[in-house]
Amino acid sequence: MRVYNFSPGPAVLPQEVLEQAREEMLDWRGTGMSVMEMSHRGKAFISIAEAAEADLRELLGVPKSYKVLFLQGGAMGQFAGVPLNLSKPGDTVDYVNTGAWSKKAIGEAKQYARVNVAADAGEPYTNIPLLSNWKVSENAAYLHYTPNETIGGVEFHFVPELKNGTPLVADMSSTLLSRPIDIAKFGVIYGGAQKNVGPAGLTLVIVREDLLGRARPGTPAFMDYSAMAKEGSMLNTPPTYAWYMAGLVFQWLKRQGGLKAMGETNRRKAELLYTAIDSSSFYKNPVQHDARSWMNIPFVLARPELDKTFIAEAKDAGLVTLEGHRSVGGMRASIYNAMPLAGVEALVSFMKEFERKHA
Secondary structure, three states: OOOEEOOOOOOOOOHHHHHHHHHHOOOOOOOOOOHHHOOOOOHHHHHHHHHHHHHHHHHHOOOOOEEEEEEOOHHHHHHHHHHHHHOOOOOEEEEEEOOHHHHHHHHHHOOOOEEEEEEEOOOOOOOOOOHHHOOOOOOOOOEEEOOEEOOOOEEOOOOOOOOOOOOEEEEOOOOOOOOOOOHHHOOEEEEEOOOOOOOOOOEEEEEEHHHOOOOOOOOOHHHOHHHHHHOOOOOOOOOHHHHHHHHHHHHHHHHOOHHHHHHHHHHHHHHHHHHHHHOOOOEEOOOOHHHEOOOEEEEEEOOHHHHHHHHHHHHHOOEEOOEOOOOOOOEEEEOOOOOOHHHHHHHHHHHHHHHHHHO
16 A cells, blocks of 8 residues: 655655556567666667656746756755856855755855855744845855755745846755746756655756856866756766656646646645644644745644654554654655645644544
C-alpha cells in the first residue's frame, strides 16, 4: 500500500509518472534497453532531453533569451556556481537572509565575493523583511534570495523589484513549477529537482543569455554556465535517468492543466491545512501569516511530549515523514505538486482525531 509521503525531499512523485517509468524500465519505446543504459549522445536520449526542455519551456513560459541547463551538484552546488559565474574577485554581491538555506548560500558566497546582507529577517526566521528596509548595494553583481525556506516554512509571495538593474538570482528549489513564474524578472533561477521536478540528482538552472560568458578564471568547466550551454548540458555525462523522469513530470503537469491549475490546487491544499491548524488550540504554526509557505508547513503541538506519539500514530494511519527538521523540531508537512488533495484531507482528519484523543 502506498502511503501519503510528506517528505521535504526527496519528495513524493506522481503515481502516473512512476507507473509509466515502470512500464518503460526494461525497454524504452522499442529500443530494447532502459533509459539508464542509453548513451547520453545517442538519438534516443537526445530525443528525451529535447522533449523535456521543450515541455519545461512551455510550462514556465521561458523566453528565448534564456538558456535552460540540466546539471548535477544540487542547489548547494549553485551556492558556489552563482558567484563563480556572475561575479569577479572583490565584487560586492547582495543576499537576503530568511533562514537556513539563505545562510548556507551566504556562507558559500563569502568564499568568492564581498557579501552584503541587504536584509535579514532575524531569528527565529518566521517572516520576510520589509522591502522598504532592504539596504541594497549600488553596484552589486547580483542580488540573491530564497523564495521558499523549506525548513522554516517561510515564503515570499512577491518578486523583489530592483530599480538599479541588478540581476535577481533565486534559489527556487521548493518553488519551481508549483505555480506560474515570470521568468523575465530574473537573471538566474536554479533549483534541485527533488521537490516538484523529479528525483534527486538533477539541478535546473535557467540563465539569461546576457549573463553568460562571465565566469571567472578557474571556474570548473562543469560549473561554467556558458560552457554547459554551448554543449546542451552535456559537457560531461548528465544525470540521464533523472532528466528522463523530470520529463515525465513535465508531461504530467501539462495533463493537469499547467502551472496555473497546479498553483490553484496548491493554494487550496495549503489553505486547508492552515485552517485546520489555526482553528485549533492544540496546533500552532509559527510563521507570520503573510509569509506562510504553500509548500512546507511546520507546526508544533501544545504538548511537545506527544511529538513521538503523533509521528507513530500518523505512520500507522499511512501518513509518513512528518517530523520537523532537527533544527526546529515539531512537525512539518511538505505538500508539493504530487501530494494529492486527498492526502492533505487525510492529514487534517488525522490531526482532528489526534487532538480529540490527546488534548
